[in-house]
Amino acid sequence: MLNTNQNCNIGFVGLGVMGKSLALNLADHGYRVAGFDLDTHKIQDVLNTEAAERIDPSAEARIIGCSDMKEMLSHLVKPRVIVVLVPAGKPVDAVCQSLIEAGLEADDIVVDCGNSQWTDTIRREAEYKEKFKFFGTAVSGGEVGARFGPSLMPGGDANSWKYLQPMWEAVAAKVDKNGKPIESNTPGKPVTEGEPCTAYLGPNGAGHYVKMVHNGIEYADMQLICEAYHLLRSLLGYEPEEIGKLFEKWNQGVLNSYLVEISADILQQYDQKTGAPLVDMILDSAGQKGTGRWTSISATQMGVPAGIISESVYARALSTLTGERELAAGKLTADVESGEIAAEDVEKAIEEALYCAKICAYAQGFQIMRAAQKEYDWTFNFSDIAKIWRGGCIIRASFLQKIADAFDENHELENLLLSDYFADAMAKKQTGLRKAVVLAAQSGIPTPSFFSALAYFDGYRSDVLPANLLQAQRDYFGAHTYERVDAEPGQKFHTFWQEEGRPERKA
Numbered sequence: 001m002l003n004t005n006q007n008c009n010i011g012f013v014g015l016g017v018m019g020k021s022l023a024l025n026l027a028d029h030g031y032r033v034a035g036f037d038l039d040t041h042k043i044q045d046v047l048n049t050e051a052a053e054r055i056d057p058s059a060e061a062r063i064i065g066c067s068d069m070k071e072m073l074s075h076l077v078k079p080r081v082i083v084v085l086v087p088a089g090k091p092v093d094a095v096c097q098s099l100i101e102a103g104l105e106a107d108d109i110v111v112d113c114g115n116s117q118w119t120d121t122i123r124r125e126a127e128y129k130e131k132f133k134f135f136g137t138a139v140s141g142g143e144v145g146a147r148f149g150p151s152l153m154p155g156g157d158a159n160s161w162k163y164l165q166p167m168w169e170a171v172a173a174k175v176d177k178n179g180k181p182i183e184s185n186t187p188g189k190p191v192t193e194g195e196p197c198t199a200y201l202g203p204n205g206a207g208h209y210v211k212m213v214h215n216g217i218e219y220a221d222m223q224l225i226c227e228a229y230h231l232l233r234s235l236l237g238y239e240p241e242e243i244g245k246l247f248e249k250w251n252q253g254v255l256n257s258y259l260v261e262i263s264a265d266i267l268q269q270y271d272q273k274t275g276a277p278l279v280d281m282i283l284d285s286a287g288q289k290g291t292g293r294w295t296s297i298s299a300t301q302m303g304v305p306a307g308i309i310s311e312s313v314y315a316r317a318l319s320t321l322t323g324e325r326e327l328a329a330g331k332l333t334a335d336v337e338s339g340e341i342a343a344e345d346v347e348k349a350i351e352e353a354l355y356c357a358k359i360c361a362y363a364q365g366f367q368i369m370r371a372a373q374k375e376y377d378w379t380f381n382f383s384d385i386a387k388i389w390r391g392g393c394i395i396r397a398s399f400l401q402k403i404a405d406a407f408d409e410n411h412e413l414e415n416l417l418l419s420d421y422f423a424d425a426m427a428k429k430q431t432g433l434r435k436a437v438v439l440a441a442q443s444g445i446p447t448p449s450f451f452s453a454l455a456y457f458d459g460y461r462s463d464v465l466p467a468n469l470l471q472a473q474r475d476y477f478g479a480h481t482y483e484r485v486d487a488e489p490g491q492k493f494h495t496f497w498q499e500e501g502r503p504e505r506k507a
Ligand code: 6PG
Pocket: 115, 139, 140, 141, 142, 215, 218, 287, 288, 289, 290, 291, 292, 393, 394
């Protein structure tokens, strides 16, 4: 294992699924990697895979295994770049501590590529400043993405970015000039042309924050597809395979995305054991690691309306109440209307509903980031963010190009819904969303994210909301004061609601 040459471009601590895949990706692009993991089997596994995949077996190994962090550091060119891919939270700090003890220097760069909470990245960047440069890079795309081209969301010390940029641009997913992903999943034959799905997003926690919002949108995107499936199945009695085929068709149009594509594939698979559609054999209780919840919490803390994302988190939570739901199903009935519905019309309505709700969910995600940049002193380039999500990541979708175009046209765009393209799309297709929501309500089918999307759209486009009554209520019971429509903004008024009696209308 030992090799004293200082000729490796990058070190890895953590060679689990993601670490291994990213290390192999870097090796494919010609970088030499020094890897370490507490589990020696994982080191051996990555070395074996690299050897097996090497196109020229006589060529020198591009990945070397190290028996400790000190040895790993001894192989790296300076300033040393070390990727840390360990579970988020305490393990990241434990690795940083061990790296310091192993001889890290002030110019060395430690890159946390895990799903860390952005506040931890902000803290770590400040805390380790004197010892080394702590840099965040969030990775999306799962195992295959990491191996053949992920979407990379870097944030940290701007000076360190110049060392990372060539490597990150090499290994990131690529898109063509129309924003379409260029994919190759062949080891040793990486994609080298096209625009890389990575861009420097800002200091300290900026990259991890953007990834968190990516995941919040991912939750919404997934939930909306599930609601479309639920409606098609319950309203029209379609079998999963039929819905899968319909999704395949939708995937050719404006809904084209990785998540619609995989859902189409999932729905057409059958269980080998029972012969039933595989989806029917999977327990309807959703897991979550927390990034969608963090997005919802962050939005709520900043006062950003992000109901679709939050509803998607709640929908997962509700799904886990399997025992209670069973009990309730026997006790609570729905008083529903049934009537003749034309399948073709319903299909069209649900397709439009999915598109409109998806636009609203992305609008909310970008609103969250707009607020966060003020909160954390970042300056996001929203067009760049949309562009680096066009390939590699879980929410990759062709309409991200339209989002990038909208922000390119107007960098100060307050809300995606205000761009001509998306305002027009909502004008043309909102009937479908309204119809889907009505059908769901009439039939007792839970579609919380569709409902929330419509409420958001209608709320956002309302120049008058009943918040005037709400302000009056607050003033009535708590003397919280209110502003008047005919006074200067910021000027506060209070009414002694009970003491003053109920003044009558002036004649
Ligand atoms: C990605 C995914 C990835 C992971 C999620 C799953 O972008 O590659 O988002 O990060 O699949 O963390 O999250 P949940 O377990 O919360 O669904």
